[in-house]
Amino acid sequence: MDTTSPASPPEFEPSGGSVTFVGSGPGDLGLLTMSGSRALSGADLVITDEGADDESVSQYAPAHAEIRVAGGDDEVKAILSAVAQGRKVVRLHSGDYFTDADAGGVLPEVLEAAGLRVNVVPGINRWSAALSFGAVSAASSFAALDATVEVPAIEDWPAAETLIMRVTGAAAHRLAEQAMLRYGPEGHCLSLTGIGSTGQVSELLTWGEVEDSDADECFYIVGPGIEESRRQRYAWFEGKPLFDWRVVTPSTKDPLDPLVEELAHYGATTETVATMSIEPPRTEQAMERAVRGLVDGRYLWVVFTSPHAVAAIAERLEEYGLDSRALSGISLAAVGRGTVEALARMGIKADLVPVVENTTGALAREFPAYDDLIDPLDRVLVPSADVAVEPLLVGLSKLGWEVEEVTAYRTVRAAPPPPETREDIKTGNFDAVVFTSATAVRNMIGIAGKPHAATVVAAIGPATASACEMHGLRVDVTADAPTFESVAEALARFADRRRQDQVDAGLPVTKPSQRKRRRRRKSVEPTA
Secondary structure, eight states: OOOOOOOOOOOOOOOSOEEEEEEOOTTOGGGOOHHHHHHHHTOSEEEEOTTOOHHHHHHHSOTTOEEEEOOSTTHHHHHHHHHHTTOEEEEEESSOTTTSTTTOTTHHHHHTSTTOOEEEEOOOOHHHHHHHHTTOOOOSOEEEEEOSSOOOOGGGSOOOSEEEEEEOGGGHHHHHHHHHHHHOTTOEEEEEESTTSTTOEEEEEEGGGOOOOSOSOEEEEESTTSTTHHHHHIIIIITSTTTTOEEEEEEOSSOOHHHHHHHHHTTOEEEEEEOEEEEOOSOSHHHHHHHHHHHHTOOSEEEEOSHHHHHHHHHHHHHTTOOGGGGTTOEEEEOSHHHHHHHHHTTOOOSBOOSSOOSHHHHHHHSOOOOTTTOSOOEEEEEEESSOOHHHHHHHHHTTOEEEEEEEEEEEEOOOOOHHHHHHHHHTOSSEEEEOSHHHHHHHHHHHOOOOTTSEEEESSHHHHHHHHHTTOOOOEEOSSSSHHHHHHHHHHHHHHHHHHHHHTTOOOOOTTOOOOOOOOOOOOOOO
């Protein structure tokens, strides 16, 4: 029994703060465990690895959370300082803190701080990820060899039926030279780069074919399971319809996070381009009167047509020192999934949501008529953008309601995206563009130009498809229903058919962005 007393830890002033070390999964933050996701959702400060995608992290962290990059001598001080202030800190790493050698980082130092509340959420380690994303069934024993710092001599390699080797691309040939001493130049290995990402590349090679590359990280697996891995890997991961497709989604006033998730389900990497910006109304008096009317019981119904309308009302209530309880006794209608979710974040469930079609026009058709024998009031408040929602207003008026529309926010065209994004849109470096409204079509062309003719164009419905055609775009995909799920599924079906057509024609399977570039014809000088 070890009775040795540990060294005295540094003094630390206990507080209500805490630090959680969260492991995720290599290549995909979506591999977070539920515990890791919960930790991120309550964080005040998130410290990430260098090169982490801040946009993806922000999807899991609350809006107020600060996101900063790890590294340097001040990382431990930053953690301790934040915890001393009562903040909840999450140190996020794309791996597991105890099975990935380079993941520990500042963990041991932080663990030594007396009185500090520390938690560790396990993540998917790179070795098991390599097996899973390589679709390799490990034999009775497997071992890991990390050769990223130095390639050891063959006599120092572990002996196991299945061996997973990790190395930098620049040292791949050096690793192969050692491997050939054991397996011979014709011995096979499974090469993997970009594991867990939509850019994953896998090849079954002989050790004699392994060459250096510019990849930061390469995995090589040897063992009896690699021969059968190709079919299994293609079936579950690399064979996704939109695998490695780069898709651009122009957004208007509503967030497109659910669409991005649907496209990722089919293997796509998505870049959202904001085409519209949200600004407060030019004058505040109308909104102030509306909020006072809510508090005074002036309205029987409030109809929310977007998440921004929900946010605008919530902000005004907060300015008056009120919260969602001020809406007690008022019936609420909501259009759009994002609007319903925005209300849910306030702890409110909408009383009426369109069932057949989630649009303002559909809501007017499903809205109850005013009955002066039952309804104590006939007023309906519609906080919306500075663009009128005529079908809704006309429909409610015909049902006998007195409708008061108030400008809760203004929508203006967004600034153009970065030059690189505009260039990629125009030159066809995106494989597909998904339009979710006619406004998105007009605005994107206005700020970024038309997509290249080789880019697949998908529209969420007939009206959006008509807007594409009016602007000279060929529409390849139109969703069966005006939902994010339907348009993503329709694009995936199109990609499947396109791939099958290439196979049937004996052509190599390529993405829309992979096309032969036209060579410019050299001008010929006239001969004398």
